[in-house]
Amino acid sequence: MKKITTILILILFCSCNKEKTKEPPKTIPEEASYFKQIKINDAKLGEPTYGDWLFSHKENEQTFEQYYRSKHIVPTKEENIIYIKPIGNFNALQKKQIQLVNEYLELFFQLKTKTLEPISNDIVPNSARRMSTEGHEQLLAGYLLNDVLKEENPQNRIALMGLSELDLYPKPEWNYVFGLASYRDKVGVSSIYRFQDGELTAENFNLCLSRLLKTSSHEIGHMFGLHHCINADCVMNGTNSLSETDRSTIRLCSVCQRKLNSCIQYDNKKRLTDLENFFKRNNLIEEFDSMKKDISVIQ
Known part of the structure; x- marks a missing residue:
């Protein structure tokens, strides 16, 4: 009996020890030469001034090591497609922008991206709508996020971004919001309304497109962790206004590129070349130049 008791105690002791044992931290991979080479093109952030994001938001840097050891989504055979869900009634120019956003996100993340069938604004009840102080209709971003987009579960979805025709607001005391996301649920929603400066035309098409590309890649970047x-001028910088968004780059800095690549594991040079060609085709000159600079230092 004493022998049996001793064995039971030993088993319990070993079981408890096993439960308390933590997995060793992931070994940080050595920084590839690609990231060291493009680091020369990282532009240092200037001192924030009143109205800038970092003036009112004191944020800590997320190092590559912290990112690598954090819990974040990674593509799998079951989850590997980014989806766009248009919400509203879009004209021909707006539909063209959504098409280009789809194309861009597929190149930016090097993952298949698809646009779902649009849904009408009528899906939003009166309780989640209001008239803004500026006299236009707004939709409650949280309703779209929680009651519309979270219900969407297309095949192999890894991330879902809603694009609203109408302006958004996050809560009654706020005037508006560019977008809102639930990174845990891998869904987000952005509005094209304020990017258009009132109305989308052939003259402001590229400016609006640049804003939309920056915002959509930024929000989905958050979904990937x-x-x-705050390391450099980067599309993952926080912005407080359209003017700050316009000043910021569309490029991922070397550190953020390294983070994303560790997650998705694409060919870095192919991604740069794909983006360079996209910007060239669509006459986005400043964006094209930023990709060209990175390509020039890795050749």
Whole structure:
């Protein structure tokens, strides 16, 4: 009996020890030469001034090591497609922008991206709508996020971004919001309304497109675990206004590129070339130049 008791105690002791044992931390991979080479093109952030994001938001840097050891989504055979869900009634120019956003996100993340059938604004009840102080209709971003987009579960979805025709607001005391996301649920929603400066035309098409590309890649970047970047001028910088968004780059800095690549594991040079060609085709000159600079230092 004494022998049996001793064995039971030993088993319990070993079981408890096993439960308390933590997995060793992931070994940080050595920084590839690609990231060292493009680091020369990282532009240092200037001192924030009143109205800038970092003036009112004191954020800590997310290092590559912190990102690598954090819990974040990674593509799998079951989850590997980014989806766009248009919400509203879009004209021909707006539909063209959504098409280009789809194309861009597929190149940016090097993952298949698809646009779902649009849904009408009528899906939003009166309790989740209001007239803004500026006299236009707004939709409650949280309703779209929680009651519309979270219900969407297309095949192999890894991330879902809603694009609203109408302006958004996050809560009654706020005037508006560019977008809102639930990174845990891998869904987000953005509005094209304020990017258009009132109305989308052939003249402001590229400016609006640039804003939309920056915002959509930024929000989906968050879904892949990237925090706001304070390392350099980067598309993952937080922004407080359209003017700050316009000043910021569309490029991922070297650190954020390294983070994303560790998650998705694409060919870095192919991604740069794909993006360079996209910007060239669509006459986005400043964006094209930023990709060209990175390509020039790795050749």
